Amino acid sequence: MVEAMAFPTMEVIESMHQQLSRYVHRTPVVTSSYFDDLTGAHLYFKCEQLQKIGAFKMRGATVALMHLKKHSPIRKVYTHSSGNHAQALSLAAKLLGFEATIVMPHNTSKVKVDAVKGYGGNIVFCEVGYVAREAKLAEIAAQGDSVFVPPFDDDQIIIGQSTVAKELIEQTEKLDVIVAPVGGGGLLSGTSLSAHYFSPDTIVYGVEPSIDNDAWKSFNSGQVQQVSGVETIAEGLRTSLSERTLSVIREHVADILLVTEEEIVSAMRQIWERMKLVVEPSAAVAVAGILRYPELFRGKEVGVILTGGNVDVEKLPF
Amino acid sequence: MVEAMAFPTMEVIESMHQQLSRYVHRTPVVTSSYFDDLTGAHLYFKCEQLQKIGAFKMRGATVALMHLKKHSPIRKVYTHSSGNHAQALSLAAKLLGFEATIVMPHNTSKVKVDAVKGYGGNIVFCEVGYVAREAKLAEIAAQGDSVFVPPFDDDQIIIGQSTVAKELIEQTEKLDVIVAPVGGGGLLSGTSLSAHYFSPDTIVYGVEPSIDNDAWKSFNSGQVQQVSGVETIAEGLRTSLSERTLSVIREHVADILLVTEEEIVSAMRQIWERMKLVVEPSAAVAVAGILRYPELFRGKEVGVILTGGNVDVEKLPF
Numbered sequence: 001m002v003e004a005m006a007f008p009t010m011e012v013i014e015s016m017h018q019q020l021s022r023y024v025h026r027t028p029v030v031t032s033s034y035f036d037d038l039t040g041a042h043l044y045f046k047c048e049q050l051q052k053i054g055a056f057k058m059r060g061a062t063v064a065l066m067h068l069k070k071h072s073p074i075r076k077v078y079t080h081s082s083g084n085h086a087q088a089l090s091l092a093a094k095l096l097g098f099e100a101t102i103v104m105p106h107n108t109s110k111v112k113v114d115a116v117k118g119y120g121g122n123i124v125f126c127e128v129g130y131v132a133r134e135a136k137l138a139e140i141a142a143q144g145d146s147v148f149v150p151p152f153d154d155d156q157i158i159i160g161q162s163t164v165a166k167e168l169i170e171q172t173e174k175l176d177v178i179v180a181p182v183g184g185g186g187l188l189s190g191t192s193l194s195a196h197y198f199s200p201d202t203i204v205y206g207v208e209p210s211i212d213n214d215a216w217k218s219f220n221s222g223q224v225q226q227v228s229g230v231e232t233i234a235e236g237l238r239t240s241l242s243e244r245t246l247s248v249i250r251e252h253v254a255d256i257l258l259v260t261e262e263e264i265v266s267a268m269r270q271i272w273e274r275m276k277l278v279v280e281p282s283a284a285v286a287v288a289g290i291l292r293y294p295e296l297f298r299g300k301e302v303g304v305i306l307t308g309g310n311v312d313v314e315k316l317p318f
Numbered sequence: 319m320v321e322a323m324a325f326p327t328m329e330v331i332e333s334m335h336q337q338l339s340r341y342v343h344r345t346p347v348v349t350s351s352y353f354d355d356l357t358g359a360h361l362y363f364k365c366e367q368l369q370k371i372g373a374f375k376m377r378g379a380t381v382a383l384m385h386l387k388k389h390s391p392i393r394k395v396y397t398h399s400s401g402n403h404a405q406a407l408s409l410a411a412k413l414l415g416f417e418a419t420i421v422m423p424h425n426t427s428k429v430k431v432d433a434v435k436g437y438g439g440n441i442v443f444c445e446v447g448y449v450a451r452e453a454k455l456a457e458i459a460a461q462g463d464s465v466f467v468p469p470f471d472d473d474q475i476i477i478g479q480s481t482v483a484k485e486l487i488e489q490t491e492k493l494d495v496i497v498a499p500v501g502g503g504g505l506l507s508g509t510s511l512s513a514h515y516f517s518p519d520t521i522v523y524g525v526e527p528s529i530d531n532d533a534w535k536s537f538n539s540g541q542v543q544q545v546s547g548v549e550t551i552a553e554g555l556r557t558s559l560s561e562r563t564l565s566v567i568r569e570h571v572a573d574i575l576l577v578t579e580e581e582i583v584s585a586m587r588q589i590w591e592r593m594k595l596v597v598e599p600s601a602a603v604a605v606a607g608i609l610r611y612p613e614l615f616r617g618k619e620v621g622v623i624l625t626g627g628n629v630d631v632e633k634l635p636f
Binding site: 028030049050054269272273276277278279309313314316318 | 346348367368372587590591594595596597631632634636
């Protein structure tokens with residue numbers, strides 16, 4: 001079935017990006033002589049931690065609702081997430097005139113609950129675990145008046161996330177490589193599509209925590225492998241790929257690089273200390289990949305996606 | 319004697335700013351809908367935490383060495399500092415072909431020692447306290463081959479720091495107010511001079527930790543008051559004004575606002591969490607002042623100087 005999927009086209013990405021631009025920030029691209037010296041590469045950091053809600057997820061959720069608004073009369077949406085997608089869907093719903101309901105485990109931290117409430121999202125708590133969550137989602141689905149917006153396994157979400165790399169390409173001279181972290185693969189598949197369409201000589205690497213290398217295994221086997229459940233510090237990446245994201249990634253991504261937890265924390269710390277940017281562990285994963293495999297990047301023009309900055313400053317890993 | 323001092327002129331500031339621009343970053347100005355909503359003002363944050371060495375001090379030190387290079391054959395400089403001025407003088411010396419020696423108490427944290435070494439500065443340790451420090455400085459002075467570069471009590475330093483506000487004015491539409499923290503007064507006096515010359519209708523406030531309100535007392539009495547020794551979390555501001563900085567500040571600053579330690583930490587945390595910017599406590603002081611006295615800023619266009627981002631991420635106050 002994988003082969004039969006049609007990927008989002010260049011035209012669709014261009015059109016949605018243009019429409020999206022009134023709802024999200026065109027985030028800045030910054031450089032760092034510290035990291036350039038360290039790697040021997042020229043790095044261009046795309047700052048999605050400065051995006052609305054503090055992460056690129058705002059793009060996908062907004063495109064999904066723009067699409068829904070055009071093609072359906074339904075104005076209620078729901079999802080499950082305790083992370084950035086929850087905040088993104090809540091704010092996108094507010095901006096586009098939807099009502100959003102977020103299913104979250106009851107032990108979700110108060111910071112995250114408050115963030116969703118602050119953006120106007122409704123919260124429905126459920127017991128911890130997959131079964132309880134699915135039961136709660138089925139309950140909402142059974143009401144028949146709202147649409148599910150998945151965190152990554154959706155063409156509109158992929159189109160939204162693809163606009164990060166599209167902008168990065170527009171904001172820089174010719175890039176040799178773009179590096180992005182990979183969790184569910186929404187960002188990485190979108191990134192690789194934008195590189196393919198808008199800068200075809202640019203190759204794309206994904207980077208994943210080696211502690212739970214399901215994307216690496218999926219990429220190499222061609223079959224979606226499930227996460228092991230071992231929890232990386234990069235919370236946002238604790239997700240398996242889907243058939244949809246894997247098929248794009250197998251087609252357009254050069255390789256998946258693996259990094260240790262220590263390498264993630266070290267990269268995060270260096271970004272904070274030297275670049276003065278607050279980034280979350282998931283965002284540091286891409287930088288950790290560049291520091292771990294310098295031979296792949298030396299002398300090259302390298303785009304890096306800093307995916308988000310939502311981190312509990314009371315619970316830092318250093 | 320205060321009345322007799324001639325302040326740096328507009329022409330000198332313009333000329334030095336132009337020459338300085340090849341050595342330092344023209345740092346970005348960013349906005350925040352979060353803080354705008356919170357204050358009812360339009361805030362423009364000048365990001366000197368993104369300056370070389372992570373703080374505005376780079377400007378003053380560089381201008382001091384540019385001036386020295388033009389007017390003296392001596393190529394050795396020294397100062398005392400365990401903070402940003404130490405790093406600034408070290409890097410400025412490297413860029414301009416000087417040799418810098420920094421006197422520091424022997425209990426200075428390794429992070430700060432390493433930073434100075436990393437920029438190529440020589441370190442001379444001394445015992446803790448004013449007497450030991452002055453003795454060590456006198457020893458270096460007695461060698462007769464190097465020039466002392468003070469952290470703030472110097473026209474060239476003031477000229478250098480004045481370029482922060484000059485740029486901020488250039489990078490924004492008409493500002494009603496500029497807010498800067500005050501320690502020794504190098505930044506605040508330079509800021510008020512730039513407002514006076516380049517945007518004469520813009521008023522300037524200084525903000526100081528109330529726990530050691532020496533600048534406030536100096537401003538109101540007209541006499542330089544010494545710091546009490548009670549240590550604010552805003553390390554960079556643990557300094558008294560000088561006659562030189564006080565005279566400028568009395569002439570061109572509207573008022574000095576006071577904020578508590580709690581207000582400083584709260585402002586710092588909000589800047590980290592909502593703006594995703596790493597700033598040091600001293601930088602949060604100006605923002606704390608705006609949050610503490612919203613009636614002074616509501617409805618206005620307000621420039622704020624984020625002075626630096628050098629903070630030990632292992633010892634955060636939250």
